[in-house]
Amino acid sequence: MIEFEHVGKRFGERVVIEDLSLRIDDGEFFVLVGPSGSGKSTLLRTVNRLAHVDSGIVRVDGRDVSSVEREALRRGIGYAIQSVGLFPHRTVAENIATVPRLLAWSDADVRARVAELIDLLRLDEPGIADRYPHTLSGGQQQRVGVARALAARPRIVLMDEPFGALDPVTRESLQTRLKAIQRDTGTTILFVTHDMDEAFRLGDRVAVMLDGGLAQVGRPLDLLHRPVDDRVRDFVGGTHARLRELAVRTVGGSMRVGDRADGEPVDAADSLQDALASMLAQRRDRLPVRERGAIVGAIVLGDLVAREP
Amino acid sequence: MRGVDASLRGLGRAPFAGRLAPTLRIVVPLTVLVVLLLVLPHSGDWFHAWLPELSHPLYTRTSFAALTLTHVWLVAAATAASVILGLGLGILATRPSGRSLLPTVRAVAVIGQTFPPVAVLAIAVPLLGFGSAPILLALVLYGVLPVLGQSVAGLEQVPASTLHAADGMGYGRWRRLWEVELPLAAGPIMAGVRLSAIVSVGTATIGSAVGATTLGSPIIEGLIGNNPAYVVQGALLVGALALSVDGLLGAVERRFQRVR
Numbered sequence: 001m002i003e004f005e006h007v008g009k010r011f012g013e014r015v016v017i018e019d020l021s022l023r024i025d026d027g028e029f030f031v032l033v034g035p036s037g038s039g040k041s042t043l044l045r046t047v048n049r050l051a052h053v054d055s056g057i058v059r060v061d062g063r064d065v066s067s068v069e070r071e072a073l074r075r076g077i078g079y080a081i082q083s084v085g086l087f088p089h090r091t092v093a094e095n096i097a098t099v100p101r102l103l104a105w106s107d108a109d110v111r112a113r114v115a116e117l118i119d120l121l122r123l124d125e126p127g128i129a130d131r132y133p134h135t136l137s138g139g140q141q142q143r144v145g146v147a148r149a150l151a152a153r154p155r156i157v158l159m160d161e162p163f164g165a166l167d168p169v170t171r172e173s174l175q176t177r178l179k180a181i182q183r184d185t186g187t188t189i190l191f192v193t194h195d196m197d198e199a200f201r202l203g204d205r206v207a208v209m210l211d212g213g214l215a216q217v218g219r220p221l222d223l224l225h226r227p228v229d230d231r232v233r234d235f236v237g238g239t240h241a242r243l244r245e246l247a248v249r250t251v252g253g254s255m256r257v258g259d260r261a262d263g264e265p266v267d268a269a270d271s272l273q274d275a276l277a278s279m280l281a282q283r284r285d286r287l288p289v290r291e292r293g294a295i296v297g298a299i300v301l302g303d304l305v306a307r308e309p
Numbered sequence: 310m311r312g313v314d315a316s317l318r319g320l321g322r323a324p325f326a327g328r329l330a331p332t333l334r335i336v337v338p339l340t341v342l343v344v345l346l347l348v349l350p351h352s353g354d355w356f357h358a359w360l361p362e363l364s365h366p367l368y369t370r371t372s373f374a375a376l377t378l379t380h381v382w383l384v385a386a387a388t389a390a391s392v393i394l395g396l397g398l399g400i401l402a403t404r405p406s407g408r409s410l411l412p413t414v415r416a417v418a419v420i421g422q423t424f425p426p427v428a429v430l431a432i433a434v435p436l437l438g439f440g441s442a443p444i445l446l447a448l449v450l451y452g453v454l455p456v457l458g459q460s461v462a463g464l465e466q467v468p469a470s471t472l473h474a475a476d477g478m479g480y481g482r483w484r485r486l487w488e489v490e491l492p493l494a495a496g497p498i499m500a501g502v503r504l505s506a507i508v509s510v511g512t513a514t515i516g517s518a519v520g521a522t523t524l525g526s527p528i529i530e531g532l533i534g535n536n537p538a539y540v541v542q543g544a545l546l547v548g549a550l551a552l553s554v555d556g557l558l559g560a561v562e563r564r565f566q567r568v569r
Contacts, residue, residue: 048477050473050476050477070479071479071480071481072479073479074476074477074478074479075478075479076479079474079477079478081470081473081474081477083470083473084470084474085468085470085471085472085473085474085475085477086471086474087471087474087475087489087493088468088471088493089489089492089493098478099478099479102478102479102480102484145474148478158477
C-alpha cells in the first residue's frame, strides 16, 4: 500500500506537486498519466526517495518513507525506467541479480530466481543470460530492466515510462506480459506514462495528473464517461473517447449470445477495438464470437455504435 | 562508444595475427631491455671501435642493472603516489559534495604540469636536499595530472541512466562507486596511469642532475664530460624501459576496457 498525504514539492520557484493526497491499495495496478512536466515522475520518485517531499508524508505499508533507511527502502521496492539503465559491464544474469545480491541472497537462490525471471519475461534466446546489454535489442534490454525490477520479489514496483522508447509491437507484447505477471503475483505497481492507451490497457485505476495535482482518479471507464472537467475530457481523448472505450471493453460483454454470423470469428476475450478492426478488415458488419473453441454468439457493428455508456 | 566497445571485445576472438600485436608490444621491448642489460657491460670494445678517441668508452661507475633497478623504483613510487593523489582527487571532485572543488583541483594540477621539472628541482633541492627526494616530488607533480584528468573524464562518462538505476536499486554511495563507477571508468583511468608512468620514465633521468641514481646518470655525465658513448648507453636503456612500461600497462588497460 502506498499513501500520499498532502504531498508538496517545488523546484525553486516552480511548484511541481501541490497538496496531493492519494492511496494505492495492495495488489493494484495504478497508472499515473499526464503530459510532460505534470509532476508524475517526481511523484513516483518520492516513493523510493529519489525525490524528497517538501511537505506532507509518503507512506509505504504504513511507514513514513523518510523514517526508513534509504538504501533499505529502495532495495525493497522495484524500479524500472525508460532509459533502462542496465549496467554495461555486467551480463544479463548479473544485471537481473543486482538487488538479490545487494540483499545478500545465497548463490543458489540468485541463480534460481534469475532463471525464473528469464523465463517469465520470455528472454528465451539461447545463451542470453551471459550476454552484455549492448548486444541486446531495445525490447530485450527493457525486458531485462523489468526482470531486474522484479528480481527480489518486491511487493511494490515503480515504473517510469518503461515502454516509452519501444516500437508499438514490442510495447504491446511487454504490456501484456507485465499485466499477466502483475495479476499472477499480486504485486502493487505504480506506473507512470503519458500514453493514454497504455494507461487504459494496464491500469486497474488511472489518475490523470495535470499541473502538479490529480485532476481525476478512477477506473478507465469512469474517466471516459464522466470526466470531471474539460481538461480531463481533452486529455483522455476528446472525440476519440468512444474509440478508447472500445479498447477497454471486451467482445464477451457486448455480444449477442446465441446469434449466428458469417466470417472469421473473434475471441470473446478480445477488445471491441480488435473486433472493429476485424470487421473493417473483413468488410462485414457482424462476426461470429468464439469462446474456448466454440462459437457462442455474434458481435454486431450497430451495437458498438449505438452502445450507451 | 558502442563501436569502440565492439572492436575491443572483438580482440578476444581476433585471428592469430590480431592477437599477436599486443603481445609483441610487451615481448619485444622487454627482450631488448634484457639483452641490453646482458650485453652492454661487455660492449667496451665496440664503443672503443666506434669512438676511439674516448679513454673510457663504457660507463662503469654503477652497474647498468643497478641503475635500471633504482630508475624503475623511482618511477614506480612516483606513479603509485600519482595514482593515489590523482584518483583520490578525481573521485572527490566527481562526488556531489565535492563538485565545487573540480575547477580548483584542475587548476592546481595544470599548474603542476606547467612548472618545468628542472624548476621543481631547483626549488626542491634547498628544501629536500640532494638525492631521490626532489626528483620524486617533481615526478609526482608531473604525474598527477594525467591520472586526475582521466579519472574525472572516466567517471563523468558513466551513463547518467546507469547511475540513476543504481541509486534506485538501493546502492549506497561508496558501493556504487566501487561496483559500478570505477569498473566503468577503469579503461580511461588506466590510460592516465600509463601516460603518467611513461612520462616519469623519461623525466626521471634529470634526477641525476641533483644526485639521484637513475639511468640519467650516464646521460648527464656523458653530456658534461663530452662522452657520447655514455649518453648512448643511458638513452638505449631508457628507451627500452619506456617501451616496456608502455607495453605492460597497455595490456592492463586493454583488459580493463574489455570489461565493458
